[in-house]
Amino acid sequence: METRDVVKVFGVIHALDGLTFHVNHGEIFGLIGPNGAGKTTALRVISTLLLPTSGTVKVFDLDVVNNADEVRRIITYLPEEAGAYRNLSGWEYLQFMANFNTKNKRDAQEMVREAAEITGLGERLRDKTKTYSKGMKRRLLVARALMTKPKLAVLDEPTSGLDVLHAYHVREIIKRYVKEHGVTVLLSSHNMLEVEHLCDRVALLNKGKIVAEGKPQELKEAYKSANLEEVFAKVVGLA
Amino acid sequence: MLKGFGNFLLKELKELIRDPKILLGMVIVPLIMFPILGAIMNFAMEAAQETAAKVTVLVVDHDAGDNSTEFINYLKKYSINIPETSFSSINEAIGKLAYYNATGVIEIPEDFSQRISARENVTIKVYSLFSSTGLFEGAGVSIIESLVEQFNRDVAPDLVIPEKSVIVKGQVAEGVDPRTLSSLMLSQAIAMPITIMILLSYSMQIAATSVAMEKEEKTLETLLTLPMDRFAILMGKLSGSIIVAAIGAVAYMVGFNYYMSSFMATIPIGANVDLVSLGLVPSLLGYLLLGLSLFVTLLSALALAVIVSAFAEDVRGAQAIVGNIYPLIFIPSLLLMYLDVNALPTALRIFIYAIPFSHPIIAAKAVTMGDNLTAALGVVYVAAFTIVIMYIASRLFATEKILTAKLKFRGLGRRRKAVVEEIS
Numbered sequence: 250m251e252t253r254d255v256v257k258v259f260g261v262i263h264a265l266d267g268l269t270f271h272v273n274h275g276e277i278f279g280l281i282g283p284n285g286a287g288k289t290t291a292l293r294v295i296s297t298l299l300l301p302t303s304g305t306v307k308v309f310d311l312d313v314v315n316n317a318d319e320v321r322r323i324i325t326y327l328p329e330e331a332g333a334y335r336n337l338s339g340w341e342y343l344q345f346m347a348n349f350n351t352k353n354k355r356d357a358q359e360m361v362r363e364a365a366e367i368t369g370l371g372e373r374l375r376d377k378t379k380t381y382s383k384g385m386k387r388r389l390l391v392a393r394a395l396m397t398k399p400k401l402a403v404l405d406e407p408t409s410g411l412d413v414l415h416a417y418h419v420r421e422i423i424k425r426y427v428k429e430h431g432v433t434v435l436l437s438s439h440n441m442l443e444v445e446h447l448c449d450r451v452a453l454l455n456k457g458k459i460v461a462e463g464k465p466q467e468l469k470e471a472y473k474s475a476n477l478e479e480v481f482a483k484v485v486g487l488a
Numbered sequence: 489m490l491k492g493f494g495n496f497l498l499k500e501l502k503e504l505i506r507d508p509k510i511l512l513g514m515v516i517v518p519l520i521m522f523p524i525l526g527a528i529m530n531f532a533m534e535a536a537q538e539t540a541a542k543v544t545v546l547v548v549d550h551d552a553g554d555n556s557t558e559f560i561n562y563l564k565k566y567s568i569n570i571p572e573t574s575f576s577s578i579n580e581a582i583g584k585l586a587y588y589n590a591t592g593v594i595e596i597p598e599d600f601s602q603r604i605s606a607r608e609n610v611t612i613k614v615y616s617l618f619s620s621t622g623l624f625e626g627a628g629v630s631i632i633e634s635l636v637e638q639f640n641r642d643v644a645p646d647l648v649i650p651e652k653s654v655i656v657k658g659q660v661a662e663g664v665d666p667r668t669l670s671s672l673m674l675s676q677a678i679a680m681p682i683t684i685m686i687l688l689s690y691s692m693q694i695a696a697t698s699v700a701m702e703k704e705e706k707t708l709e710t711l712l713t714l715p716m717d718r719f720a721i722l723m724g725k726l727s728g729s730i731i732v733a734a735i736g737a738v739a740y741m742v743g744f745n746y747y748m749s750s751f752m753a754t755i756p757i758g759a760n761v762d763l764v765s766l767g768l769v770p771s772l773l774g775y776l777l778l779g780l781s782l783f784v785t786l787l788s789a790l791a792l793a794v795i796v797s798a799f800a801e802d803v804r805g806a807q808a809i810v811g812n813i814y815p816l817i818f819i820p821s822l823l824l825m826y827l828d829v830n831a832l833p834t835a836l837r838i839f840i841y842a843i844p845f846s847h848p849i850i851a852a853k854a855v856t857m858g859d860n861l862t863a864a865l866g867v868v869y870v871a872a873f874t875i876v877i878m879y880i881a882s883r884l885f886a887t888e889k890i891l892t893a894k895l896k897f898r899g900l901g902r903r904r905k906a907v908v909e910e911i912s
Contacts, residue, residue: 259892296713299888318715326713332705349714 250295250401250435255304257290257457264290266457268304272401272450277427277434279448281441281477287457288437289329289405295435296326296403309400323400327390329409329437332378339374339381339389340365343396350397364396367422384415391419395426404436408443420447441477453481460484510808521815525822532823532832543631544569544590546581553601559648562639563594568632578615582655585617592616592629593655604644612636614650616666618673618768619828619857629666656766657858664766673768673856674826680852681821687782688789688817688845691733692810695790696797698725700806703798709891718885722878726790733786767858774855777863781851784867788844788874789817791881798884799893820846828853844870 251271257264264287272278280288293299295306297317306313311320333342343364347357365374368388378386387407394402407423408416424447427434438444444451445465453461453468461468461484465477472480504510545563547570549556564570571588575581581593595613603610614636616629629652636650654666702708711721763769770778793810800806820840823832829840829850840846847866854862884890 293709293891298709298712298891321713322715324713326710328706328709330706331710332707334707335705346714349716 250306250308250433252291252295252306253304255291255294255306256302257287257294257299258302263457265294265301265304268454268457268459270452270459270462272433272435274433275427275431276449277423277436277447279444279451280435280437280454281439281444281451281481282437282454283439286454288439288454290457291454292326292403292405292435292437296324297321298326325394325397325399325402327394327402327404327407329405331390333381333386333389333393335379336377338377339368339370342378342389343374343393346393347396360396364392367392367395367426369418384411384418387411387415387419388422391422395422395430395432398430399432401433401435404434406438407436408438408440416443423447441481445477451477453477453484455481455485507804507808510804512808512812514808514811517812517815521818525815525819528819528823528836532827532836542567542569543592544571544588545592545594545632546571546575546584546588546590547573548575548578548581548593548595549573550598551596551600551602555601555604555644556596558643559596559600559639562643563632563635566635566638568635578613578660582615582658582660585655590617591619592632594632604647607644607647609647609649611649611651613653615653615655615660618654618656618666618669654766656768659767661766669766669768672763676856677853678825680849681825684785684845684848685817685821687733687736687786689814690736691729691786692789692793692813693807694732695725695729695793696800696806696810697803698729699794699797700800700803703800703891704802712890719882722791722794722881722885725794726787729790729793730786733790768856770855771858771860774858774860774863777860777867778848778851778855781848781863781867781870784870784874785844785848788870788877789813791874791877795877795881795884798890816843817845819843820849824849824853841869844873 252268255265255268266287268287268291270278270280280291282288290299294301295308295313297313297320300314308320309323311323313320333339334345337345340361343361344357347360347364350360351357368374368385370385370388373381373385374389378389381389387410391404391407394404404423408419411419420443423434423436426432436444436448448465450462450464451468452459461472461480463471468477468480469475472483474480474483545568547560549560560570560573569590571590572584575584578593578595581595584590585593593615595615597610597612600610600612614629614632633650633652636648640646640648651663652665654661654664654669656669699708702711712718792813796809796813797806800809820843823840824846829837829846832840841850847870851863851866854860854866884893
């Protein structure tokens with residue numbers, strides 16, 4: 250996946266201002282930055298939700314503007330703080346989502362079975378999602394995003410608002426799935442320490458631009474920092 | 489005093505009053521809508537009363553004697569317009585009703601003068617044209633009735649007895665009291681406006697809430713990235729709302745029917761009027777047109793609700809925005825509940841015809857009177873409106889507007905802040 254000189258303007262605000270980066274096949278790539286840096290906008294453009302004002306975005310050589318339908322067939326997108334349908338049970342929700350990806354009943358059942366395993370929710374999947382805690386809901390949604398074995402999973406703040414245990418569980422799901430199925434993951438986070446442990450490579454985003462990019466270890470060495478937080482502070486001139 | 493109540497109430501009021509959608513929907517719209525509604529109703533009632541007061545009747549004078557001439561002149565003296573009295577039969581007069589824009593026929597028997605002179609009772613026949621279900625329907629015959637009573641007092645003490653009948657679709661229905669028929673039809677005619685008000689407002693709330701819920705829970709964002717046709721999302725929303733609204737409408741109609749029948753049973757005079765034999769029930773084609781009219785109107789209302797709710801960020805906002813469309817449902821419903829659209833002044837009539845939500849009500853009245861053309865033209869108009877609205881809704885779903893559209897009430901400075909929040 251690659252973006253080249255992507256600009257997205259809302260009124261007078263340049264949310265993305267010449268965004269250029271690429272993600273290699275089978276890696277977990279993290280877009281990190283503070284609130285308002287443009288992470289969500291970038292992920293929405295890549296996921297075909299928003300049109301770029303200028304520039305190009307290609308997902309496995311498919312243009313997100315001209316080949317949006319084809320792109321949607323090979324990606325999944327998990328919005329930040331997304332909910333599930335409150336009056337559907339976890340099972341029903343997964344079934345509903347699986348039916349969009351395959352017409353074959355057996356394949357759909359297999360997807361749901363796999364997702365159910367990923368969630369680790371067990372019998373609670375039979376309950377309506379409105380009875381789930383935030384962490385349970387997030388596990389359900391992450392499982393939904395991965396169960397179709399997409400070529401690219403775009404995850405916006407996958408562990409945002411979760412407690413330590415739920416966040417750990419979600420990170421483990423992502424890591425394991427990428428290893429087992431060769432899924433490419435693009436995720437965003439403002440939690441730089443978390444990203445350091447999860448991502449193969451990261452890009453630091455500030456005011457709609459990439460200000461640094463590389464492996465976490467390389468970045469730390471290059472900026473002589475103990476962690477990515479320090480790297481970011483040095484890059485934007487705060488330290 | 490409850491501890492913390494004052495502080496909490498102040499916060500609550502600030503939150504509610506500062507929400508421009510609530511301010512618009514709950515305060516400004518009612519403040520504007522009801523005075524407008526009142527003015528329209530007043531204007532319409534006055535106009536309809538004025539029309540009803542200008543009674544034009546045709547007279548079949550079989551007598552042509554002194555007393556019948558005196559009787560006719562007496563009616564004319566009290567501003568009853570009688571353009572022609574030389575008809576030889578009731579059927580000939582009925583044939584000229586439309587030509588003279590008359591609302592009834594008086595048939596004077598050939599022995600009228602002879603009986604009046606002999607101080608004997610004489611029966612005149614008063615035929616009232618039943619053409620619609622307005623509140624002032626039958627007003628003409630009431631005026632004639634009171635003039636006959638006055639004539640009885642002034643000229644021929646209690647000699648003239650009016651026998652009332654109605655003319656329905658060009659046929660005389662002997663012995664049917666026009667006012668009984670009118671009130672029976674009116675009670676039936678009320679059902680459609682009430683159905684429209686409840687069905688449309690209820691289903692619009694369902695559609696708007698369901699779109700807003702998808703936005704609020706961010707499930708819409710997920711849906712828009714799935715390998716599915718975006719038009720299917722729109723159609724799914726509309727169909728789901730239609731089905732739920734239809735179930736609601738059936739439940740409502742069953743309940744309303746029970747309510748109506750519970751007190752209709754206490755009006756025995758109504759039971760004497762057989763609407764089927766009078767031809768005052770819609771034909772099969774009429775029923776089909778009525779159903780079609782209701783369906784396309786419902787579809788247009790739902791599509792409109794989906795469009796406007798796309799501008800809301802949450803369920804509360806969507807409901808407040810949809811509330812702004814209600815005047816367009818309530819005004820024609822309340823107006824047409826008691827008045828016939830043709831009795832309205834031209835400007836108001838055009839306004840009512842332009843509102844798509846008026847058409848099922850107009851169609852219900854029209855098909856009852858056998859006027860399927862009016863119902864069909866209404867269906868065509870609303871269908872065209874629906875196509876336009878559906879096109880706009882489908883474009884909205886096809887683009888990023890469904891996610892980014894917002895009503896902008898804020899000043900520029902605050903808008904910048906809002907955009908920053910949006911992109912973070």
